[in-house]
Amino acid sequence: MSAQTPVMSIRGLEKTFPIGGMLSRGRVRALGGVDLDIAPGEIVALVGESGSGKSTLARCLARLEQPSGGSLLFEGRDILRQEPRRASRSYRSAVQMIFQDPFGSLNPVHRVGHFLERPLRLHDAVSGRAELENAKRRLMEKVDLPAELLDRYPHELSGGQRQRIAIARALAVNPRLILADEPTSMLDVSVRIGVLNLMRTLCEQQGISMLYITHDLASARYLADRIVVMFAGEFVEGGEAMTLLAHPQHPYTRLLISAVPDPRRRGAFDPRERAQLRREVLKPVSCPFEGRSDTPCSRDAAVFHTVSESPEHWVRCGLYAPPSDAPGTALELPDTIEGATPA
Amino acid sequence: MSAPLLEVEDLSVEYVTDTRTVRAVDRVSFTVGEGEVFGLAGESGCGKSTIANAILRLLRDPAVIAGGSIRFRGTDVLAFDHERLREFRWRQVAMVFQSAMNSLNPVMTIGDQIADIYTTHDRISKKEALRRSGDLLDLVGIPHDRLRSYPHQLSGGMRQRVVIAMATALRPPLLIMDEPTTALDVVVQQEIMAQIKDLQRELGFAVLFITHDMSLMVELSDRMAVMYAGRFVETARAQAVFEEPSHPYTRALMNAFPPMSGPRTRLRGLGEGVRFRDIPDLVSVGPGHWAAPIADDVPSSEASR
Numbered sequence: 001m002s003a004q005t006p007v008m009s010i011r012g013l014e015k016t017f018p019i020g021g022m023l024s025r026g027r028v029r030a031l032g033g034v035d036l037d038i039a040p041g042e043i044v045a046l047v048g049e050s051g052s053g054k055s056t057l058a059r060c061l062a063r064l065e066q067p068s069g070g071s072l073l074f075e076g077r078d079i080l081r082q083e084p085r086r087a088s089r090s091y092r093s094a095v096q097m098i099f100q101d102p103f104g105s106l107n108p109v110h111r112v113g114h115f116l117e118r119p120l121r122l123h124d125a126v127s128g129r130a131e132l133e134n135a136k137r138r139l140m141e142k143v144d145l146p147a148e149l150l151d152r153y154p155h156e157l158s159g160g161q162r163q164r165i166a167i168a169r170a171l172a173v174n175p176r177l178i179l180a181d182e183p184t185s186m187l188d189v190s191v192r193i194g195v196l197n198l199m200r201t202l203c204e205q206q207g208i209s210m211l212y213i214t215h216d217l218a219s220a221r222y223l224a225d226r227i228v229v230m231f232a233g234e235f236v237e238g239g240e241a242m243t244l245l246a247h248p249q250h251p252y253t254r255l256l257i258s259a260v261p262d263p264r265r266r267g268a269f270d271p272r273e274r275a276q277l278r279r280e281v282l283k284p285v286s287c288p289f290e291g292r293s294d295t296p297c298s299r300d301a302a303v304f305h306t307v308s309e310s311p312e313h314w315v316r317c318g319l320y321a322p323p324s325d326a327p328g329t330a331l332e333l334p335d336t337i338e339g340a341t342p343a
Numbered sequence: 344m345s346a347p348l349l350e351v352e353d354l355s356v357e358y359v360t361d362t363r364t365v366r367a368v369d370r371v372s373f374t375v376g377e378g379e380v381f382g383l384a385g386e387s388g389c390g391k392s393t394i395a396n397a398i399l400r401l402l403r404d405p406a407v408i409a410g411g412s413i414r415f416r417g418t419d420v421l422a423f424d425h426e427r428l429r430e431f432r433w434r435q436v437a438m439v440f441q442s443a444m445n446s447l448n449p450v451m452t453i454g455d456q457i458a459d460i461y462t463t464h465d466r467i468s469k470k471e472a473l474r475r476s477g478d479l480l481d482l483v484g485i486p487h488d489r490l491r492s493y494p495h496q497l498s499g500g501m502r503q504r505v506v507i508a509m510a511t512a513l514r515p516p517l518l519i520m521d522e523p524t525t526a527l528d529v530v531v532q533q534e535i536m537a538q539i540k541d542l543q544r545e546l547g548f549a550v551l552f553i554t555h556d557m558s559l560m561v562e563l564s565d566r567m568a569v570m571y572a573g574r575f576v577e578t579a580r581a582q583a584v585f586e587e588p589s590h591p592y593t594r595a596l597m598n599a600f601p602p603m604s605g606p607r608t609r610l611r612g613l614g615e616g617v618r619f620r621d622i623p624d625l626v627s628v629g630p631g632h633w634a635a636p637i638a639d640d641v642p643s644s645e646a647s648r
Contacts, residue, residue: 258533
């Protein structure tokens, strides 16, 4: 995988948002300098709880937000340097985004055909009426929808069909990278797997790369080649999907995994164990990789220890605590619960 | 075993319009015992929420209860007049709605909203009501000073805790929870579920738990039913449904969620392949385990999905 040139190389990407009023100097750090490579045809799942910065990362990649620092290398081009103000049309067609809410992302006054026609026209993908019709039909075929639906309005479609239209719209301009932000979380169970399968097939058949953003670890396990775990705007662990989930190293990863309902687990997950993990996340005390000569532990900088080279698996040093201006998380909340359940 | 807390028998609910009638719930029967957690699982539109609304008599035109009975501690809920119904709702059966986070009034403080329950139902002074509201927040691990907060000042998980606390305010013997954690992320969901379990142990209420997430349901429920197109297709102890699912739809629903363990295999969703018609009445397939028999003419490939 590392032999290939990545489609997207993210280096030290930062994003801070001002908080408070116009005159306030308050800042919240949504992204604290993250590095990530996405290989051609690879599906990388970005997991973490609400507010961990997953969507901010995707929005920076889609150039919907202006990063505060760092660089983005797309197919070798330094995008933020070459296109500092706004992304070029070619970048916008190469990097497409699929949103969470298929009910909100399709304008209700237009027919389905319109959503596919617009990107095809805007990006000069086709010329002539007949070719346009053909292109639309091919797109519908790719997402397993009947061509008749082209004449329907979004409200006549189910959630799953709408999300497929959103995927077809992204495919219209031959993207190299798709950013999928919780694409199935608002869909009914009956259609979720279908949409996941479709995304997998598209990546495999057309070599499209995907950044799949979710808080559903089970779907990340199902879909992704690699999983990266994000907490408070920084990466804490990453690696080959099955390896990472089978041998989670970071307490935050373990906390996330323990939160997934699993009927095979005997009894409920021990609340004391969860409370302990939470403490370890918020107040790091020790690092199991202490004494590694290649990556010495540090309290001040995020050091990443290699758990295994192949399959790839790395974890952030257990001694490092993120700066205090990192966004608040749900982890802070249940401290009050700890009192209720004697530790 | 004493008489069950809630008995639903042959309940049918129809949505009637001028042109056609849709049967949303079709001859459904189940019981919920005192202190028991009973789960209702199924995909969107299968009638789960309609059952919940029927129990609380919240159905509005064009929905009508077309047949069957609902009995609560032996009394006929469908025969309640307006006064009895007021008394029944919230004091006997409280409900945590889907997207409960948005069911709080945005222009009232949390404290005023909780106190409202006590002043309305218990006719006590505002001061006493606020004191009790504080106790209630204690129960779900939210600090007292949050009484003066407005809903938008609380996180989604906190709001959900408040809503659950409010449902338990009058110590009802039955709580109906309709997808209580659907809008929350996994970590918060886990905390909320743990909280519900703790509260249930402490207060001893029964729960009618509605969700499409089979894993979550099996973890929480004692017994459960799987619903499809207004009919029950299977009902048993939750663990039994999980370990030995009998109906192909139950299996399909379980396979609609990727597992967290075992090998990674390509799953089939609840696609068009899994469609059933004219679901027959349930028959016993094991101790305490009932399932709808599958007609012989169903292709075997369907059963394996």
